[in-house]
Amino acid sequence: MDKIEKNETESISAEAQPATERAVAGCEDVEQQTAELAAAKKSMGYGLLWCAGGLAVTLGSYFWADEGEHYLIAHGAVIWGAIQAGKGLYDCLRIRYRCGEFAAVRRMAATAACVVLLAVVLGVFGLRRTGGGAIEEPRYVAAEQLFECPTLGLRVRIPAGFTPVEDTQNATPETDSTYASHTLYVLDACEWEIDVEAVEQRISEEVGTIAEISEYCLSRDSAFYDGGFIKATRPLTVGGLDMLCSEGRRREWPGFVFSNYDLKQGQALVTVSVIYPAREYGRAATRERIGELLAGIELSPVREGGE
Known part of the structure; x- marks a missing residue:
């Protein structure tokens, strides 16, 4: 009877553990894996912030520019942010997969795929609005x-x-x-x-x-x-x-x-x-x-x- 109660207590304790601890419970070095997971999430968060900031600057300058005026395309921030976010996502998936959290891996992969698909749709929509592709520079005549x-x-x-x-x-x-x-x-x-x-x-x-x-x-x-x-x-x-x-x-x-x-x-x-x-x-x-x-x-x- 005591043994049964002990097993039930251990089961309840396991369920009460924080998600992060459960995620790395099966790993060799819990502290190291927790630190790596936190760093990966941080990298992914910073990357998404850079992407969002670059897109906001681009869209803001486009819609606020007067007819015929130039507008800023913050492609550097968007590309760098995408690389950082992608690296952070890859590290998160790798760590969770190594720790056996397959359900979490599938959820994160599905979310990332949806985000990428949304970005592609918005990009195609933007290209269609601007004529699709590079804008040809006008030619100016040097003579009267x-x-x-x-x-x-x-x-x-x-x-x-x-x-x-x-x-x-x-x-x-x-x-x-x-x-x-x-x-x-x-x-x-x-x-x-x-x-x-x-x-x-x-x-x-x-x-x-x-x-x-x-x-x-x-x-x-x-x-x-x-x-x-x-x-x-x-x-x-x-x-x-x-x-x-x-x-x-x-x-x-x-x-x-x-x-x-x-x-x-x-x-x-x-x-x-x-x-x-x-x-x-x-x-x-x-x-x-x-x-x-x-x-x-x-x-x-x-x-x-x-x-």
């Missing part, structure tokens, strides 16, 4: 470019340092709500963007000067600058060309200033949009550069038939 629209008598000289001119023409027959148009788009390394849109037959024959449609342009600009005006639509003359100009902000791109310059060429409305980082607004160099861009606009008489 020329955008011509002979049917409108319009020429625009683009200074060196911008991307190749992207010229799009929409020759859709005019209706009550659609018009034939010509567009230009270029971008430089300093995040300056130039857009030119020439819409044919947009201005009535009764309109003699661009100033006569200032109310229309003001209404259009009020809707365009949903972040508010910096300077409302007003007359301006550059290089002998009369135009209307305005400056404002858009909520979708809070880090940029948008400026529109409208010109009249026959019945066509020509709008030159210059977009640049807000930090450059008000600088003398900025005003000088915009002046040079506007000075590159040439309007010539249009012959009948567009010749």
Whole structure:
């Protein structure tokens, strides 16, 4: 009877032992195995912290960067953390397996597999969002470019340092709500963007000067600058060309200033949009550069038939 009670007492005592002690109870050196297991867990924890920190920095800088701005990819922290976590996991599995804790080994292996699978899914999702693979660096033209629209008598000289001119023409027959148009788009390394849109037959024959449609342009600009005006639509003359100009902000791109310059060429409305980082607004160099861009606009008489 005493023997039975003794066995029951030993069984209860074994169940009351801490998990760590039970894990290494069958090992040759309990203290050494406990220390190794603690070191492995510590290494795995530090590795996961480095991975999480690197991912947080990368995602944070990506989502906080304005349109067109660069963002930080903390790949060093993520890779180093993954190596540390993997080494710590391997040591934990090795020690527990050696001590006969096969159930714990299976649970840890299954958890690690799920974490790796989740990381792969998130990585694939991120690649799809960014276009899948490396982003090709834009090419900048070292010489001046020329955008011509002979049917409108319009020429625009683009200074060196911008991307190749992207010229799009929409020759859709005019209706009550659609018009034939010509567009230009270029971008430089300093995040300056130039857009030119020439819409044919947009201005009535009764309109003699661009100033006569200032109310229309003001209404259009009020809707365009949903972040508010910096300077409302007003007359301006550059290089002998009369135009209307305005400056404002858009909520979708809070880090940029948008400026529109409208010109009249026959019945066509020509709008030159210059977009640049807000930090450059008000600088003398900025005003000088915009002046040079506007000075590159040439309007010539249009012959009948567009010749």
